[in-house]
Amino acid sequence: MKHPEHIPASVTIQCIQDPDQKQRIARDVLEALPDWFGVPESREAYIRGSRDQTMFAANCGGAFSGFLCLKPTGNATVELAVMGIKKPFHRQGIGTLLFRAARDHAESAGFAFMQVKTVAAGHYEDYDRTNRFYQSLGFQELEVLPELWDAANPCQIYILSLKERASLTDLILRRHSYRGRFLPDRIPRQDLNLILEAGLAAPSGCNKQTTSLIAVDDPGMLEKIHAVIDPPVGETAPAMICVLSQKIYAYRDRCFAVQDYSAAIENMLLAITALGYQSCWYEGHITDTDRICDRIADILGVPPEYDLVCMLPVGVAESKPAAPRKKPFEERAFFNGFRTENA
Numbered sequence: 001m002k003h004p005e006h007i008p009a010s011v012t013i014q015c016i017q018d019p020d021q022k023q024r025i026a027r028d029v030l031e032a033l034p035d036w037f038g039v040p041e042s043r044e045a046y047i048r049g050s051r052d053q054t055m056f057a058a059n060c061g062g063a064f065s066g067f068l069c070l071k072p073t074g075n076a077t078v079e080l081a082v083m084g085i086k087k088p089f090h091r092q093g094i095g096t097l098l099f100r101a102a103r104d105h106a107e108s109a110g111f112a113f114m115q116v117k118t119v120a121a122g123h124y125e126d127y128d129r130t131n132r133f134y135q136s137l138g139f140q141e142l143e144v145l146p147e148l149w150d151a152a153n154p155c156q157i158y159i160l161s162l163k164e165r166a167s168l169t170d171l172i173l174r175r176h177s178y179r180g181r182f183l184p185d186r187i188p189r190q191d192l193n194l195i196l197e198a199g200l201a202a203p204s205g206c207n208k209q210t211t212s213l214i215a216v217d218d219p220g221m222l223e224k225i226h227a228v229i230d231p232p233v234g235e236t237a238p239a240m241i242c243v244l245s246q247k248i249y250a251y252r253d254r255c256f257a258v259q260d261y262s263a264a265i266e267n268m269l270l271a272i273t274a275l276g277y278q279s280c281w282y283e284g285h286i287t288d289t290d291r292i293c294d295r296i297a298d299i300l301g302v303p304p305e306y307d308l309v310c311m312l313p314v315g316v317a318e319s320k321p322a323a324p325r326k327k328p329f330e331e332r333a334f335f336n337g338f339r340t341e342n343a
């Protein structure tokens with residue numbers, strides 16, 4: 001979970017127009033990645049090809065750390081033709097930011113699908129990670145072409161529908177508590193900000209806004225916090241959000257703090273799912289008699305008038321989250337009276 005400290009937390013994604021600059025960026029990045037682009041003829045073909053393709057590049061503090069290129073392969077489909085990120089910048093969320101810029105561009109250009117090719121899972125550790133990365137972005141397996149490259153490198157084609165962004169109800173039904181391992185990829189600050197904004201946008205009783213949030217993405221701070229969570233949960237996640245609640249009375253003796261933070265948590269869980277990450281509402285685990293929550297609050301310097309009530313790990317899942325068994329719809333939802341009429 002250690003990240004190089006010199007990597008800036010924010011990255012700017014630029015659409016590069018000048019063909020010579022595209023070629024320079026492609027050469028600079030791909031020549032730095034001999035493990036992936038070690039065959040000179042194919043590397044040169046990617047570099048030449050970049051001149052005429054749509055390029056997005058990641059500017060990290062004035063230098064380009066990575067890029068991707070889009071190439072139309074039919075009037076409905078665009079291919080993510082090449083993507084490279086210099087090794088010290090891996091696992092910083094830069095691939096996700098580049099992909100989002102490319103997807104938005106392809107969508108507004110009217111394409112219906114995006115395809116990408118990679119070596120099929122189950123052959124090399126690095127490519128297994130690449131497969132999981134594309135899946136986390138929403139790509140689905142289309143076909144494996146065993147001989148396109150060579151027998152040792154079967155080509156997996158992934159496809160993504162650009163017309164069917166998950167609707168809100170799909171998203172709600174797709175959210176499940178995830179308690180497995182996470183990939184170490186850093187979560188871009190832009191994403192953490194969106195998740196926090198979703199939490200703060202939740203309704204609150206009499207608009208008292210009793211919920212506050214702390215996002216933790218500093219590896220040292222995460223390590224300190226996980227040292228007090230016993231038994232460990234969410235310990236491989238590259239970020240977590242701690243939910244703080246203040247007991248403020250809305251009127252008379254009515255305090256809606258629990259309802260307020262619950263609404264904030266569900267908003268954040270949905271935002272986390274929408275952005276391709278996974279999480280779990282850890283409240284029972286940290287607020288039991290051993291009061292792990294108080295020890296986390298001490299580490300984060302939380303003042304005594306706030307209770308730390310919940311912890312949400314955030315990260316790209318290493319495995320698929322399982323859907324829990326829910327009671328049948330007819331047992332819990334009715335029309336026009338209790339158990340009088342079902343849908």
Ligand SMILES: Cc1cc2nc3c(=O)[nH]c(=O)nc-3n(C[C@H](O)[C@H](O)[C@H](O)COP(=O)(O)O)c2cc1C
Binds near residue numbers: 176178281323
């Ligand atoms: C108030 C509350 C506290 C929770 N605390 C924990 C917890 O401490 N540990 C845990 O593994 N899951 C916890 N969960 C997650 C639930 O176990 C989970 O939501 C439930 O099993 C249904 O699964 P689903 O979220 O996939 O629909 C909590 C959920 C809520 C709403």
